[in-house]
Amino acid sequence: MPDIRSFLRTFPAPAHHQWLGLACFAAMVWGLYTAAEAIISIAVIALACNVLLNRSVGHIFRRFLRDPAMLGLTGVFLLYVCSGFFSEDTGYWLRRLRLALPYLALPIGVLSIPRLGRAQYHGLLYFFFLWALGSSLYSLALYLQDFESITAQYKVGKVLPTPVQHIRYSLMLAFAVPVGAYLARQRLYWLGGWERYLQWGGSVFLFLFLHVLAVRSGLLALYCCVAYWLLRWIFLRRKWALGLGLALGLAGGLWLSATYVPTLKNKVNYTIYSLQQFARGEKLDELSDSHRLGSVLAGLALLKQEPVTGVGLGDLRAGCEAYYQAHIPSIAGRDLLPHNQWLFVAAATGLPGLLYFLWATVFPLWQRQRWKDWLSVSFHLILFSSFLVEHTLETQFGLTLYLWFVVLMARFHSPEKG
Template identity: 35%
Template sequence: MGDYQRDLVLQLPFLILPIGFWLLPPLPASYLRKLWLTFIVVTLGAALLSTGNYLAHFEQINELYLHSKVMPTEPDHIRFSLIITLAIAAGAGLLVHGSLKGTARVGLITALVALALYQHMLAVRSGLITFYFLGGVVCLWLIIQRKKYRQAAAVAVGLILLPVISYICFPTFRNKSTNTKEDVGRVENTASANNYSLVGRVYSYKVALKVIQDNLWVGVGKADIADEMATRYQQEFPTIQAASYIQPHNQYLYSTVAFGVVGLLLFIIGFYYAGLCIWPRYAPLLLAQYLIVTLSFLVEYTLETQIGLAFALFFLLLALEGSKPIATQESEWRPA
């Protein structure tokens, strides 16, 4: 019952936030633009504070990256890296649609360059994957939709040069690359799950699939996931210590373990319905957030933490706000 009550509180934003946004009248484009700009500025401020802390503890933090750890951030480093990717996507959208002019435009470009460099200095795999995936989507969009081949080539060159420059300039990026290679090389050694985060995730997937095989249609229930996973860990991988047992680091697997195939289908329909129902209206920020969150689902149970759920849901709803029908036609782009 305690687990149920905690989970009920955790999931309440799925009810309260959509109702709150639904009750709002359609916000003017200028309000939406200011909200997204505020988000970018706050994200940049947090990145600068994190950078200052990194420079103050340079050697210690560089060493952390060799042990599957990263520099301290607020919120946690995984969600913060996703926030940075979304801030870059939002800023790029505002630039493409000419939402800012003069000095403000130059300032936004500078902020986006700084955030892109910080993303590589932070060197969190989730953030880098979402950053490069969205970059690839932009290239395809420029080629297929806009027929702007030079711009697509410029973006592609930037995506190639950034990791090269980062590897040369940022010890954190180099150390994270070394740590990742070491992690990948130890996947076959089951006992490595006790010390290596990437290996631990791989075995959490294997254990989750075993649990799903025995509880295919309706799952085991959220409150029993930890016990069921622990039982399977002991049976299948006895060399992994109890302290290293982790729940499946994949939102889709997590939902299937908890609620079975039936629950997974209901989750997918419910979560992606908002994006599907406005198709094919133009909503690049909504698409960007859906892509970011979906990629995070593949390596994290994003919606099972307050900050993960808040990040995913709030910015989906903010992007949907720009797609609300309005009484009068606006000359400027409604960020959507």
């Protein structure tokens, strides 16, 4: 019969924290690909418990305090807390703080995993890649079952069925493209060498599928990465003429896609139509692009109103709504926040808050020269490009996606892997 007292003296052991921590990060991927907010929340809470109920909690906190990148990310939450001093709507402020709680849990939570070496890090990346591949095949199958109807919906700004919100989903697929190539180059196989064909082939399939999905945020992110890969390859190999030829070939391929891929062609035409309507001030209540452009104008107006302190995170919604009522009443009442991450932060916390946010999000890439790691650069390019057109980090899915990769990459490239 097992000795319960002996077990309790050693529980929880490092092995328990190892498996719980890795399970939490795997569960977050599951939640991201299935729109399961509850699973993500439970995983974040469990990761926090993995720190607080750890016999080495003091050591974890000391490591955390020595890591400026992790401290900087947690500081974004404190920045939002401080904005409450300039907010009258405390209820909405508290609601926004609840969505920002992963800033507290993930940067320190990743340190509760005793070891995050090559096997663990690459295994989590592989799990993410397989989810991307499987879910995209499922979406493609649904599209092919109702090809004509779904293609026609792209003329009015709709997209084919996706397991989660299409913009966030396209960003995940865009990053899964380099992840597959990275795993193949690292020769990470679970069953055998044949998996390299799955990894390379999966990356190519996802690259092509993103053009069929035709979500502009995902394509922008993808081609930012393609431009970076091409420039990096040209400078490393000194193949100037060949590089120019490849660039022209990619440009030609993109033009052909926009001309002959029906979903992408309809999306391009819809975008042109939306911009024309916004310029004329017509049909603003019907077109999503008009909503985005209007929200950016509202954010700029609020920043101009309070450039130093911002209007406060709690009053950002009310400030935007007041702007819509005064200038663009046709899009009022939709709870539209600035569709630009940097403008969102600036309008809520002022220019000093924006400068801090810029440092907090750029420093993890700069720390220990992680900019030399092409996968880390690719991920940051994808997220930063999305910041131009979305408040990516102001939703549970967007923030979890961002922090999931940033903290894992930081921990893997840290001298203290375990």
